[in-house]
Amino acid sequence: MSLALTPNEAAFTVGRDVDAVQRAVDSGVVEKRTRTIQGRERRVFGRTELRFFKVVAGVEDALTKKGRRTLYEAILRPRGHKVVVGPFEVDIADVDRQIEDRLADLQRIRGIATADPEGTVVLRGTSIPVHVVAALAEAGGADAALRAYPALSKSDVETAVQYATVYPKKGRPYPKKSLKEMLGELALPDDVFGESDDEVGPRVVHL
Numbered sequence: 001m002s003l004a005l006t007p008n009e010a011a012f013t014v015g016r017d018v019d020a021v022q023r024a025v026d027s028g029v030v031e032k033r034t035r036t037i038q039g040r041e042r043r044v045f046g047r048t049e050l051r052f053f054k055v056v057a058g059v060e061d062a063l064t065k066k067g068r069r070t071l072y073e074a075i076l077r078p079r080g081h082k083v084v085v086g087p088f089e090v091d092i093a094d095v096d097r098q099i100e101d102r103l104a105d106l107q108r109i110r111g112i113a114t115a116d117p118e119g120t121v122v123l124r125g126t127s128i129p130v131h132v133v134a135a136l137a138e139a140g141g142a143d144a145a146l147r148a149y150p151a152l153s154k155s156d157v158e159t160a161v162q163y164a165t166v167y168p169k170k171g172r173p174y175p176k177k178s179l180k181e182m183l184g185e186l187a188l189p190d191d192v193f194g195e196s197d198d199e200v201g202p203r204v205v206h207l
Contacts (some may be wrong), residue, residue: 003046004035008166010045012109013102014053021045021053029068047099051075054095055083109163112156121167123156133157134164 012020023031024086025043030052035044052072060068074083083090114124128149133156135146142157
């Protein structure tokens with residue numbers, strides 16, 4: 001079955017920014033391909049596009065738009081395991097090996113998550129939301145996520161961040177601080193409330 005990766009999946013596979021992947025299509029260098037997914041037409045990328053992004057990495061700025069398009073068309077119709085454009089020659093077999101390695105990583109990332117009965121994406125075998133872990137790590141590094149969820153390993157956190165990058169949370173993003181941290185920041189010093197009373201009852205605030 002032919003590959004049909006989303007823009008985020010393609011960007012991860014070739015190690016590029018998703019905006020760069022999208023621009024290649026919008027500029028007409030790469031052909032626009034779509035597929036109907038869950039009733040909606042979505043942009044997808046196949047092996048030819050992945051090959052192009054891997055080949056052009058590092059030399060893209062040195063090529064004109066026409067040059068990039070010529071290279072893309074050559075990759076569409078390779079001669080055996082080689083792509084030749086003037087003095088430019090590429091070993092497609094080596095490029096494919098690199099792509100397969102990244103596709104294996106993508107499959108591993110997909111496998112760490114599952115949906116709970118309420119539809120929340122959680123780390124497999126736990127009730128910990130993947131996107132919460134990623135948000136905490138993005139704001140305070142892996143240590144912040146590990147403080148909130150000590151049962152996780154650093155590898156779990158790193159994979160959660162990768163998952164959230166490739167498969168962003170739909171709708172409103174999660175806070176980038178744990179509830180414990182937010183409550184701690186809301187704690188006010190005693191002198192804000194005045195002197196404490198020993199007797200039971202509501203605290204008196206002296207203004």
